[in-house]
Amino acid sequence: MTEERKGFKRANAHMIFLPAEFVMAITHVMSKMEIGNYNAILLVICEGLKNLDLIDDPTYGLFKARYSRKLLDLVNRKRVDRANAGKEKPRCRWAAGSAMKCRRLATVTMKKGDRMVSSCPEHIEGFKKHGYEVLEET
Numbered sequence: 001m002t003e004e005r006k007g008f009k010r011a012n013a014h015m016i017f018l019p020a021e022f023v024m025a026i027t028h029v030m031s032k033m034e035i036g037n038y039n040a041i042l043l044v045i046c047e048g049l050k051n052l053d054l055i056d057d058p059t060y061g062l063f064k065a066r067y068s069r070k071l072l073d074l075v076n077r078k079r080v081d082r083a084n085a086g087k088e089k090p091r092c093r094w095a096a097g098s099a100m101k102c103r104r105l106a107t108v109t110m111k112k113g114d115r116m117v118s119s120c121p122e123h124i125e126g127f128k129k130h131g132y133e134v135l136e137e138t
């Protein structure tokens with residue numbers, strides 16, 4: 001069975017229904033190893049395939065290490081990556097709608113009192129109408 005997502009089929013994606021006993025056991029693996037649910041399921045499959053002698057030692061070692069990565073480590077790494085990406089490329093803070101920000105690449109930093117914003121070329125005049133002045137090019 002393949003899972004269809006966003007209009008294309010992913011050949012190796014499977015939607016499976018787990019018996020309650022498996023869910024409880026996998027939940028135990030998640031808690032004991034501090035890993036996420038997908039990694040716990042794949043780790044259990046990895047261990048099962050190794051016990052059945054269906055995968056070799058290098059394959060087992062590779063996937064055991066991959067699926068044993070702690071959930072908080074993975075999440076924190078993503079948060080750091082996201083924060084660094086934001087620092088490298090400031091985005092326009094112009095509110096295009098109720099809660100929507102413009103988000104185009106900013107070319108200037110603007111200032112109004114203590115408040116600072118980033119703006120793309122298109123929204124500099126809009127910020128000026130709200131009392132902001134260009135502070136520096138970014």
Ligand SMILES: [Zn+2]
Pocket residue numbers: 092093094102103104119120121122123
């Ligand atoms: Zn903009």
